[in-house]
Amino acid sequence: MTEAPTNVEARALREAILQAPLETSQDPLAIPSPETLYLPPSHGKVLNLDAQVVIGGRGTGKSFWTAALQSDLIRHRLGTTVHDLASLSVHIGFSSAARFNDYPNADVFAACFDQRREPFDLWRAVIVRWIAAKEGEAIPRSSWQDTIDWMKARPEEVARVMERPRHWRGLILFDALDRTTTVWERMDTIVRDLLRAVLWLKGFAGLYAKVFLREDQAERQVFNFPDASKLVPTKVELSWARHDLHGLLWQRLINAQNEYGERLRAICPHRSRGQYWEVDEEMKRESPAQRQAFERLAGPWMGRDRRRGVPYTWAISHLADGKGRTSPRSFLAAIRQAAEDSRDRYPQHEFALHFESIKRGIQKASEIRVAEIAEDYPWATALLSLLRGMNVPCEWREVEARWAAQFPEGPDHIHVTAPQLPPPHARQGWEGVRDDLLRLGLLDRKKDGRLDMPDLYRVGFGLGRKGGVKPRA
Incomplete structure (x- = not known):
């Protein structure tokens, strides 16, 4: 286990994270800068x-x-x-x-x-x-x-x-x-x-x-x-493993400007590429160096002891969709939000990222992800928004009842404001639409047949789960 930084060092690392280029461009054709480019x-x-x-x-x-x-x-x-x-x-x-x-x-x-x-x-x-x-x-x-x-x-x-x-x-x-x-x-x-x-x-x-x-x-x-x-x-x-996401995070962190980048490079193995920095090969795979570097930022546990999980794995697993996939945009947004929340709520915490702030980072990433779903699949937003207030896992008939009550004429009559592609299998009825959501990873099916929703979407759509990350009020 790595040694905890002092409060002063934790504050400095927290500010360095906030100064790093963690935002992703909203312009899909904006050419990225070389220092933020990361090739897993x-x-x-x-x-x-x-x-x-x-x-x-x-x-x-x-x-x-x-x-x-x-x-x-x-x-x-x-x-x-x-x-x-x-x-x-x-x-x-x-x-x-x-x-x-x-x-x-x-x-x-x-x-x-x-x-x-x-x-x-x-x-x-x-x-x-x-x-x-x-x-x-x-x-x-x-x-x-x-x-x-x-x-x-x-x-x-x-x-x-x-x-x-x-x-x-x-x-x-x-x-x-x-x-x-x-x-x-x-x-x-x-x-x-x-x-x-x-x-x-x-x-x-x-x-x-x-x-x-x-x-x-x-x-x-x-x-x-x-x-x-x-x-x-x-x-x-095109997929991202856990070590790929951590490699991307550090590529951006070590290229923060001036003293901020220096602080982060001090805990991340790297090499110079002239006008920018690049993470070493050991930071591109699941290695002790990669785990220890993130532990310097977030500590060893998601609470007071190991029972709550490890930040290195916890953050990414709670940002995964129903197929276990986490997107770079979600991960970077969660880390930035965690740094902001730690600065505002836990300025004296011994680590740059407080474990409760990491949970709130999941909330922020979920909100962003739900907004993205509304752009790509407005029909999915129309349906999943109807489940607000429910707890998951739940029975399929409970979900179907809410959808049918709102759209009694069936999936072909889901009303959306933006002209987009409808559910691919709407003609197969509500079960066809359910299966579309499962294929997209917006829903998941438990071994006992009940439907679940990954935290990445559950939080943003306002569903509950016993012991899970809570939706924003």
């Missing part, structure tokens, strides 16, 4: 050019990597770990940002379906526009339909543009595909046709694609087309 060892395969389909939940880094890979500086830094990145020309083929000349918007996709055309043609047009612009080729660009018509009328010219020898290599990225439509059947076709276009692109040397998908998109029938088996082995999952 397991994420090297995600950035590998052979990984063409990347699957991950909200806050795991899909849009982060879409933005980061656009930066020459960041790709050069990553090139020491992931080969072949530094020399790439990177282009965005779809994202949450509006770039109409680079890729179509939801209205164009809607018109495509209304006119009984194939999204495959749109996706190929996106790729051909990119290559033509890079090569200085003039092709019709007044509208997306203009480009498609030209491609169909002049297939030889398209082949010439795509097959011409190039002195550069390119990577095209596709993210935020939920912005293309609010109809699941159309979404399936859009994703499937994008994957078909990616497979088409594989035939041209030096050109690569990477498609970032939500889990609910990837779980549907989007790989049921000829030769899809060539893409299936390229799928990788």
